[in-house]
Amino acid sequence: MPLENNIKPQNGVTRYLKENxxxxxxxxxxxxxxxxxxxxxxxxxxxxxxxxxxxxSNACLAFGMTFAIITGGIDxxxxxxxxxxxxxxxxxxxxxxxxxxxxxxxxxxLGTLLGLFNGFVIAKTSIPPFIVTLAMMQIARGAAYIYSNxxxxxxxxxxxxxxxxxxxxxxxxxxxxxxxxxxxxVLLLSKTRFGRHVYxxxxxxxxxxxxxxxxxxxxxxxxTMSGFxxxxxxxxxxxxxxxxxxxxxxxxxxxxxxxxxxxxxSMSGGVGKIGSTMIGVLIIGVLNNGLNLLGLxxxxxxxxxxxxxxxxxxxDMLKKRRK
Numbered sequence: 499m500p501l502e503n504n505i506k507p508q509n510g511v512t513r514y515l516k517e518n519x520x521x522x523x524x525x526x527x528x529x530x531x532x533x534x535x536x537x538x539x540x541x542x543x544x545x546x547x548x549x550x551x552x553x554x555s556n557a558c559l560a561f562g563m564t565f566a567i568i569t570g571g572i573d574x575x576x577x578x579x580x581x582x583x584x585x586x587x588x589x590x591x592x593x594x595x596x597x598x599x600x601x602x603x604x605x606x607x608l609g610t611l612l613g614l615f616n617g618f619v620i621a622k623t624s625i626p627p628f629i630v631t632l633a634m635m636q637i638a639r640g641a642a643y644i645y646s647n648x649x650x651x652x653x654x655x656x657x658x659x660x661x662x663x664x665x666x667x668x669x670x671x672x673x674x675x676x677x678x679x680x681x682x683x684v685l686l687l688s689k690t691r692f693g694r695h696v697y698x699x700x701x702x703x704x705x706x707x708x709x710x711x712x713x714x715x716x717x718x719x720x721x722t723m724s725g726f727x728x729x730x731x732x733x734x735x736x737x738x739x740x741x742x743x744x745x746x747x748x749x750x751x752x753x754x755x756x757x758x759x760x761x762x763x764s765m766s767g768g769v770g771k772i773g774s775t776m777i778g779v780l781i782i783g784v785l786n787n788g789l790n791l792l793g794l795x796x797x798x799x800x801x802x803x804x805x806x807x808x809x810x811x812x813x814d815m816l817k818k819r820r821k
Contacts, residue, residue, distance in 0.1 A: 514773055517762075517771075517774065518761075518762070518773070518774050518777055521760065521761065521762070521774070521777045521778065521781065522777060524781065525777060525780055525781050525784065528781065528784050528785065528788065529541075529784060531788075532784070532787075532788040532791065535788075535792060536788070536791045536792065539791055540787070540788065540791060545787070545791075547668075547670065547673075548787070549783050549784060549787045550670070550673045550676075550783075551670045551672050551673060552783055552786070552787065553676070553779050553780060553782070553783030554670075554672040554673050554675065554676040554734075555580075555672070555731050555734070555735055555750070556750065556753045556754060556757055556779050556782060556783065557676045557679075557680065557757075557776065557779045558675070558676060558679055558727045558728075558730065558731045559576045559577075559580070559727060559728060559731055559750055559751070559753070559754035560753075560754040560757040560758050560761075560775050560776075560778065560779050561679055561680065561683045561727060561772055561775065562576065562723055562724030562725075562726075562727040562728065562754075563576065563724065563751075563754040563755060563757075563758045563775075564683075564687075564758050564761070564763050564770050564771075564772055564775045565683075565687070565696055565720045565723060565724065566627070566720055566721060566724055567700075567755075567758055567759075567763050567764075567765060567767065567770060568687075568696050568697060568700045568763060568764075568767060568768065568769070568770045569696055569699045569700045569716065569717060569720050569767060570627075570699065570700045570703070570766065570767030570768070571620060571627030571628075571631075571717070571720075571721075571767075572627050572628055572631065572755070572765075573613075573616065573627070573631045573721060573724045573751070574628065574631040574632050574634075574635045574751050575612070575613075575616060575631040575632075575634035575635040575638055575725075575728075575751070576724060576725075576727075576728040576747070576750060576751050576754060577635070577639075577728075577747035577748060577749065577750035577751045578634070578635045578636070578637075578638035578639040578642065578747065579609045579612050579613065579634070579638050579725055579728040579729055579732065579747075580609075580728045580729070580731050580732035580735065580746060580747035580750060581638070581639060581642045581732060581743065581744055581745065581746045581747045581748075582608070582609065582612075582638045582639070582641050582642040582645070582732070583605040583606060583608060583609040583728070583729035583730075583732035583733055584605070584732035584733055584735055584736030584737075584742050584743065584746055584747075585642045585645055585646050585651060585732075585736065585742035585743065585744050585746075586601075586604070586605040586608060586642075586645060586742070587601045587602050587604075587605035587653075587658070587732075587733045587736060587737075587742065588601075588651040588652075588653035588658075588736055588741060588742030589645060589646065589651050589742055590604060590605070591653050591655055591658055592651055592652065592653050593651070597657075598655055598657040598658040598661075599657075601658075602658075602661065602733050605729060605732070605733055606726065606729045606730055606733060607729075608729065609725050609726060609728055609729020609730075609732065610722060610725050610726040610729060611725070612634060612638060612725050612729075613721045613722045613723070613724050613725015613726060613728070613729075614718060614721065614722040614725065615634070616630055616631055616634055616721040616724075616725065617717050617718035617719070617720060617721030617722055618718055620717055620718075620721065621713070621714035621715075621717040621718050622714065631721075635751070639744075642744040643744045645744075646742060646744045648744060649744075650741040650742065650743050650744075651741055651742040652740065652741045653736070653737075653740060653741060653742065654740050658737050659737050659738070659740050660737070661733065661734055661737040661738075662734045662735065662736070662737035662738025662739070663737070663738055671734075672734055672738065675730070675734060679727065680772065680776060683772045684771075684772045684773060687771065687772055688771070688772075692716070692719065695711045695712070695716045696716060696720060697768055698711050699711065699713050699716050699717065699767075700767030700768035700769070701767065701768035702768075728747075732746065732747065735747075749800075752803060752807075753782055753803065755807065756778070756782055756803050756806050756807045756810070757775060757778035757779040757781070757782045758770070758775050758778060759778070759807060759810040759811055760777075760778035760781055760782070760806055760807075760810045761774035761775035761776070761777055761778030761779075762774045762778075763775060765811055778810075781806075782803065782806070785799070785802055785803075785806075786799055789802065
């Protein structure tokens with residue numbers, strides 16, 4: 499009997515565990531250490547729900563970031579688009595008299611259009627994604643400050659705040675949104691032609707063109723999706739805080755990048771999975787939560803994230819050398 503016939507195909511769960519064994523072990527070890535060093539506080543139901551609620555924002559941003567990095571690009575504007583969309587949604591309700599759902603839709607539409615603009619410039623010019631999204635990061639953040647006059651916009655309307663503070667049974671709504679977007683993005687990347695095009699563009703965009711892939715359209719769709727996810731996250735976050743904050747989302751792009759590369763997405767493009775990014779999101783979230791429980795200030799969290807990014811990129815380089 500040929501050897502090939504004796505090899506059993508791996509199911510999705512087995513393959514997922516095998517591919518992410520290292521990061522899963524790291525996540526489990528981190529949780530184990532925190533369970534002892536925090537006297538069991540970390541594993542309390544209240545804290546675990548709090549961790550999931552906190553990571554939901556980073557998860558949505560990281561999903562969009564994963565698509566962008568797989569294409570060989572990056573999106574540095576997500577934190578600023580988040581702030582602008584959230585501030586706009588609160589301002590339209592408080593200052594312009596819009597209904598909450600109308601304001602939310604307008605704010606999300608604006609963030610989506612900004613993402614589309616990013617994608618259009620990247621696809622139609624030779625300007626690197628780093629520069630394009632860095633410029634948008636400054637533009638969107640400045641627009642948020644101008645619109646709000648540099649001040650938080652309080653929006654205590656229950657129909658608005660429930661978007662970020664409500665529950666579906668015992669589960670906070672932000673966690674529900676995260677799970678829904680996780681499923682959608684996994685299916686898009688692994689089960690659709692668009693997902694195959696994303697990998698093709700990141701692997702070799704010139705070869706993708708010869709293969710019939712519309713590279714420009716793929717890039718525009720990727721950054722449009724990233725803008726939409728950032729805008730949606732901004733609305734949810736500001737609804738949870740009951741105010742539009744022009745300072746919201748500062749540094750969030752770094753958390754999203756850290757989670758993405760920690761999940762195994764290659765900064766060179768062509769490699770990455772949403773399920774793996776989710777593990778990276780959980781590691782960053784558990785790290786932040788653990789440092790808070792241990793009483794360490796936020797400055798140590800920034801150092802830890804920087805080290806995580808450096809190590810993740812270095813590991814990615816080692817993998818490429820082996821191949």
